[in-house]
Amino acid sequence: MNELIVYTLKSAFVLSLLYLPYTLMLRRERYFRLNRMTLVGILVTALLIPICRYKVSVPVEESNSTIVQTQELVYRTETIIVGTEDSAHWDVWEWLTLIYAIGAGCMLCLRIYQLTQIRRVMRQGCLWQEKEDDGITIYCHAGDEAPFSWMRDIVVNQHDYETNSREILLHERAHIQCHHSFDILLLTVAEVLQWWNPMVYRLGNSLRNVHEYEADDYVLRQGVSLNGYQQLLARKALAGTAFVFANNFNSNHVMKRIEMMKRPDSSPWMRSKVLYLVPLIAFSLVISATPVIEPLLFLDGEEISRERMNQLPKDSIDHIDVLTSPSATEVYGERAKGGAVIISSKSKKDTTIDEAEWHSDDNEVFLIAEEMPEFVGGEKALKEYISRHVTYPSKILEYGIQGRLDVSFVVEVDGSITNVTAKPNNEKGTEADAVITGFHRGDKIQPNGELVPQLLHIWTESAEQMVAQMPRWKPARQQGRTVRAQVTLPLYYRLN
Numbered sequence: 001m002n003e004l005i006v007y008t009l010k011s012a013f014v015l016s017l018l019y020l021p022y023t024l025m026l027r028r029e030r031y032f033r034l035n036r037m038t039l040v041g042i043l044v045t046a047l048l049i050p051i052c053r054y055k056v057s058v059p060v061e062e063s064n065s066t067i068v069q070t071q072e073l074v075y076r077t078e079t080i081i082v083g084t085e086d087s088a089h090w091d092v093w094e095w096l097t098l099i100y101a102i103g104a105g106c107m108l109c110l111r112i113y114q115l116t117q118i119r120r121v122m123r124q125g126c127l128w129q130e131k132e133d134d135g136i137t138i139y140c141h142a143g144d145e146a147p148f149s150w151m152r153d154i155v156v157n158q159h160d161y162e163t164n165s166r167e168i169l170l171h172e173r174a175h176i177q178c179h180h181s182f183d184i185l186l187l188t189v190a191e192v193l194q195w196w197n198p199m200v201y202r203l204g205n206s207l208r209n210v211h212e213y214e215a216d217d218y219v220l221r222q223g224v225s226l227n228g229y230q231q232l233l234a235r236k237a238l239a240g241t242a243f244v245f246a247n248n249f250n251s252n253h254v255m256k257r258i259e260m261m262k263r264p265d266s267s268p269w270m271r272s273k274v275l276y277l278v279p280l281i282a283f284s285l286v287i288s289a290t291p292v293i294e295p296l297l298f299l300d301g302e303e304i305s306r307e308r309m310n311q312l313p314k315d316s317i318d319h320i321d322v323l324t325s326p327s328a329t330e331v332y333g334e335r336a337k338g339g340a341v342i343i344s345s346k347s348k349k350d351t352t353i354d355e356a357e358w359h360s361d362d363n364e365v366f367l368i369a370e371e372m373p374e375f376v377g378g379e380k381a382l383k384e385y386i387s388r389h390v391t392y393p394s395k396i397l398e399y400g401i402q403g404r405l406d407v408s409f410v411v412e413v414d415g416s417i418t419n420v421t422a423k424p425n426n427e428k429g430t431e432a433d434a435v436i437t438g439f440h441r442g443d444k445i446q447p448n449g450e451l452v453p454q455l456l457h458i459w460t461e462s463a464e465q466m467v468a469q470m471p472r473w474k475p476a477r478q479q480g481r482t483v484r485a486q487v488t489l490p491l492y493y494r495l496n
Contacts, residue, residue: 005093005100007050010288012197015046015190018280019203025273027206029266032214038274039207040183043190045281052289053370100196107195111188115245118150127158136176138169146236148246149175164232167224174218175247180211184245209253213260220261230258365410366485369476373411373485376474385470392493393462401455407467407489413482415472422460422467425490463491 019042026035122139131137138154145157149172160168175181187204194200220226237254375382404425410418467489476485 005096008100008193010050011046011190012194012199014049014284014288015042015194015197015203016199017284018042018045018277019199019206021276021280023202023206025276026270028263029270029273030213030217030260030263031266031271032210032217034271034274036178036183036207036210036214038277039203039210040186041277042203043186045284047190047193049281049284049288050290052285054285054289103195104192108192111192111245118245121145122150122153122155136173146248147172148248149173149181150246151181152176160236167219167229167232170219170222170224171215172247174215175211177218178211178214180214180247181245183207183211184247188245209256211247212253212257215247216257216261226261230261233257364483366476366478366483369478369483369485371477373415373476373487374474376471386466386491389466389469390491391462391466393458396455396459396462396493399455401459402493405460405463405491405493407463407491408486409467409489410484410486411473411475412484413475415475417468417470417473419486420464420468422463422491424456424460459493 019039022035022038022042026038029035125141125143125145127140127142129137129139136152136154138156140161141155141157143157144159145155147154147156147160147168149155154169154172154176156165156168156172184207187200187207190200191204216229219229233254375385405422406425407420407422409420412418475482477483
């Protein structure tokens, strides 16, 4: 659900960014179809850009976190639970999620109710109905029901049908022929997702106004008198209807409609104003779209594209070296600067770093994938799982050992966990100095003592067993297929 909130925030940002210039530049122009397509385009763009992806290559030095997914988990000796440094942050997200879900649900129910009311009113109290040759159905009602249309149906009262049927039916037919109802459905989707955003309602008002301008223009182009049509609008303005979905003949903004009819035609050069969308859409893509890490590929020191790699003969590639540690730069120099995958003709015995040998597509292990593995339920579920299953070995507690273990493992295509390996993270000085800093009976453990390897083995074995027993993860995906991927999980053990 957090992803949905992030999506709707990005979508609201894009919608507001694109709509505000419209109100200043195009709202009063008499290019009704262009204005309508601009508003619909803004809605579509705002809904799609946050889910767009673009490929980027990120050097290790700039963004190590993109190479291997990690979760910062803290454990304490007494309760063996995840640290609560960010618990308030998650509480806020949980409340926001609840409020957002309630608001979106209420808006959805309201719109569904309004839609069912339209169908009910069309048939309730209907004197007669007639389906014409073009598939449009006219429902004639008694009383003073305000004229409106929805999809391919028109509702009109008996009096209007007998006195002003031509003008009213022309107006409602224009709504149907221009498919304005589909615009309203698209607007409804945006309103449900962005129910809290006032800009989406302002855009909705602008879109409905443009619908009315377009329909009015169609009526006048059929030879209807301008003065007579304006008088008809003024008379019908007193009638009311509560159907948000419907295209209402007696729109509440009658004065705006009359004013727009009197305005002279806009200059053809005014159409160029719509070009303001081009730089803003490009900016929105950069800000709101999701970057996808694309590994840099090298063959004997030369960068090549993935398409070129696929064209190479299989026997010309011995293996793929996946560079994740600083030692990789020492071995390969500038070739490792991209921090990604390097194709090399060297044999494995000639290298001094950990490598993933690629015998076939099925055996390839990704450190970078378009969609990295994910614990089912997300980061919070992973923290909760580890807090229930992690153990702080008694021998490690006895000697007061604390520090960080990096547990690396491979998530297979079926989500299972294999190749689990844990090792201390050398953040300061030597490995032993970095992880063994506790005291026992006042005597500090010596880094070179015989006890150190035994303690490290107990410590790492405990972490490896916990990770190996995890439930299946959501596997990684690359170019639409499920792939194997390596994940490194840093675990912090701290004494109270």
